[in-house]
Every structure is written in C-alpha cells, then in structure tokens.
Amino acid sequence: MNNFDNDEKELLDSFERNEWRSVKDLKKRKLELEESARATIRKDKRVNIRISERDLKELQKIALKEGLPYQTLISSILHKYINKTQAE
Secondary structure, X not given: OOOXXXXXXXXXXXXXXXXXXXXXXXXXXXXXXXXXXXXXXXXXXXXXXXXXXXXXXXXXXXXXXXXXXXXXXXXXXXXXXXXXXXXX
C-alpha cells in the first residue's frame, strides 16, 4: 500500500510522464549545487540595522514561538524576500 503525500504523488506522476531529464555532467552539476548550498547557508557578513523597539519585540515574540533566535528569523525573512523579489 502506497501512502504518499501530495508532493510525493506529484513527483511520481512527473517521473511517470517522462518529465525528468538526465544531467549531462552529473559530477560538475553536483559540485555547482553543493557550492550554491554552502553559499546560501554561509553567514559571512554582519549587518547593523535600526528598527523600532516595537518591531524588534514583535520579531522576538515570533522567534520565540518558532523556537529560534530572532537574528535567524530576521535573516530568514530577508532571504525569503530576496528570493521572492528575484523570482518576479
């Protein structure tokens, strides 16, 4: 019995429709993707910003609910915004 979630079903359906293509130079592509992933998670720059005390307190509350440091939440929000903007 297959208990696939929606994402898994979509992937399987896509594979069965022959929508997947082999990568020509798999080793090279893997290295490119690995470097991209490392660059994404690397935090090598520091930024100072000024925000209202109220906004900071709200960010801290949200971060506490999510179980992560508020700086990480701010970084995540910025990252999502940048990627959304670039996709448009």
